[in-house]
Amino acid sequence: MRWGEIIRRLVLIPPTLFGVCIIVFVLLRVVPGDPIAMMIPPGASAADIDRLRAFYGLDQSIPQQFITWFGQALSGNFGRSISLHQSVFELVLARLPATLELSAMATLIAVGLGTVVAFTGVYVRGRGAEWAIDGGIGVFLAIPDFLWALILLLLFGVLIPLLPITGRIDPQLDVTFHTNFYLIESLLTGRLDVASALLQHMILPAVALALPFAALVARILKASLSEAEDQDYAQIARARGFSRPAILLREVFPNALIPTVALGGVQITLLLGGTVLVERIFSYEGIGNMAIDAVINRDFPLIQGLILTFAILFIALNLAVDLLVTLLDPRLRHG
Amino acid sequence: MTAVLAVQDLHVAIGPRGKAANVLRGASLEVQAGEVRGLVGESGAGKSMLGRAVLGLLPANAVVQSGTIQFEGRDLLAMPEPERRSLLGRRIALIPQDPMTSLNPVKRVGAQISIMLRHHLALSKREALERATELLTEVAIREPRRVLDLYPHEISGGMRQRVLIAMAFACDPSLVIADEPTTALDVTVQRQVLQLVERLRQRHGAAILFVTHDLGVVAKICRTMTVLHAGRVLEDGETADVLVKPRHPYTRALLAATPRADRPAEALRPVPPALIESLWSEAHRLDRLAVAGPA
Known part of the structure; x- marks a missing residue:
């Protein structure tokens, strides 16, 4: 990707977000459901309801409401949450690091696991074991992350209670954080006991999110490795006396990485979307879990803020993936 | 003196068991030290398979059924894998057919040459780069230092073929297998590449097995030649003798099918289908005989 292309992509971001x-x-305003109906006590008078509606600006027309909200949003004010009575911006900012840490951990696990499986699958190419690996990948692709969440929760939280199954950290742990990136902060400040507690809370939801994505990485990488290994340059490396593992690692892998990052990278957005249900199942305090509460409460400003956050994350991820592919492929670098 | 390469009665079959096709049916040939031997035949004659068998590059579904491939007196097929690998690329080298697909697209030219030098000759990074520069100079590449830093897509097809030739001769091999190295190039570049191969051969004293379907190329650079058809050797001898006095009707037909400047295009005759037919049925008859044993 050349500079012109990068600038074009950056210029396109604001209109995308506006859309x-x-x-x-x-x-939100067209589908049935009303935030006011969620917050009034039984027996409130019609006048009370009207007053509340006017207080939140919901008595105005939708375009009028949008102009008001968008004008404020441009100056960094995304409104106040109706159900939590706090600034949407601050609420999201406080919860976002939890989701980012969880997603990053899940991605790390998925990439590691997927890579190992893909290499094993290619190494046993043409033998019975390859069928077993392909079948296994298929099974893991077919089971969604939230189902893994339930399975893992029942297995390691209830049946064999090895790991905590709710929250991000033990409430009794005596520690104050200065940022909301708990894991990174505790690692940087050398509080390994805290880091270990955080990891124990994180591992089950992270694995649940990682398994389907790992299968996806394994499938794309394995196919790409197989294809690259059949290319002339890899065959010729054999005729130059290199061993198969060396060829797979040094000649084939750098080539297979390009389609894998291009195809698999954008799928991290699926993993991010998966945080909504998985965080809910493990009561993990990230923006996914928050999104469910916001929807249940018809908390319009909060839902808007959260979806905008997801949209920004998706756009950033896509851009990062394209930049990474350019770095990996010299043919794209020189155009 | 033992031959550099001695292929003895090589049988190779390709395909699933039971339905395998015999691509080599007892092919034999010898290449002496410093000799340039042409290996010719039409498509499907098995000439590329023979070259691949020597290099251990047979497709996954191919099986060597019988025969030996001796390199400097040692059987490559019976040799333990690590020992064979230490010969490949160092003592036995390959000039591949298609320069456009034979270099790794994501690695710089210099890295691709030096990894081989470091692997086989145990050179240091600096020494390998030094030697790579010399090699590129040897194949008449101007500004070798700059080319070492380029990626394959940044240099022309002819230049890539030069790089591949440099890599083939990099470790002073005693046998180079050239697998139709000029087929993918245009005619003017072809001539330069042939001259280059000949020059490097003389300097490094390697023997060359030149796999091609181009009798013109064979006449130009090969002192001896082997004609392969249907997996068998039909003719073998000094190039001059074979081309002037072909003993086998198939060789005569191949010669008649070769365009030449000194006769009109209408004189070109395809190899008669009946001849190919009879050769194949002969091959199959011998296969059946081999299976049944002599009557």
């Missing part, structure tokens, strides 16, 4: 804002804003 996302409009769609979310309008959809």
Whole structure:
């Protein structure tokens, strides 16, 4: 990707986000469900309801509401949460690091696991074991992350209670954080006991998110490795006396990495989307879990803020993937 | 003196068991030290398979059924894998057919040459780079230092073939197998490449097995030649003798099918289908005989 292309992509970000804002804003208000109905006590008078509606600006037309909200959003004010009575911006900012740490951990596990499986699968190519590996990958692709979450929770939380199954950290642990990146902060400050507690809470949801993605990485990487190994340059490396593992690692892998990053990288967005249900199942305090509460409470400003956050993450991820592919492929670098 | 390469009665079959096709049916040939031998035949004659068998590059579904491939007196097929690998690339080298696909697209030219030098000759990084520069100079590449830093897609097809030739001769091999190295190049580049191969052969004293379907190329650079058809050797001898006095009707037909400047295009005759037919049925008859044993 050359500079022109990068600039083009950056220029396209604001209109994309604007489109996302409009769609979310309008959809929320068109579908049935009313935030006011969620917050009033039984027996409230019609006048009370009208007053509340006016207080939150919900008595105005949708375009009018949008202009008000969008104007404020441009100055960094994303409104106040109706159900939590706090600034949406601060709420999201406080919860986002938890989701980022969880997703990063899940991605790490998935990439590691997927790579090992892909190499094993290619190494036993043409033998019965390859069928077993392909079949295994298929099974893991077919089972969604939230189902893994339930399975893991029942298995390691209830049946063999090895690991904590709720929250991000033990409440009795005496520690104050200065950032919301708990894991990174505890590692940087050398609080290994805290890091270990965090990891224990993180491992089950991370594995649940990682398993389907690992299968995806394994499938794409294995196919790419197989294809690259059949290319002339890899065959010729054999005729130059290199061993098969050396060829797979040094000649084949750098080539197979390009389609794998291009295809698999954008699928991290699926993993991010998966945090919504998985965080809920493990009561993990990230933005995914928050999104479910926001939807249940019809908390319009919070939902808008959260979806905008996801949209920004997705766009950033796609851009990062394209940049990485350019770095990996010299043919793209020189155009 | 033992031959550099001695292939004896080589049988290779390709395909699933039971339905395997015999691509080599008892092919034999010898290449002496410093000799340039042409290995010719039409497509499907088995000439590339023979070259691949020597290099251990047979497709996964191919089986060597019988025969030996001796390199400097040692059987490559019976040799333990690590020992064979130490010969490949160092004592036995390959000039591949297609320069566009034979270099790794994501690695710099210099890295691709030096990894081989470091692997086989145990050179240091600096020494390998030094030697790579010399090698590129030897194949008449200007500004070798700059080319070492380029990726394959940044240099021309002719230049890539030069790089591949440099890599083939990098470790002073005693046998180079050239697998139709000029087929993918245009005619003017072809001539330069042939001259280059001949020059490097003389300097490094390697023997060459030149696999090609181009009798013109054979006439130009090979002192001896072997004609292969249907997996068997039909003719073997000094190039001059074979081309002037072909004993086998198939060789005569091949010669008649070769375009030449000194006769009109209408004179070109395809190899008669009936001749190919009879050769194949002969091959199959011998196969059946081999299976049944002599009557």
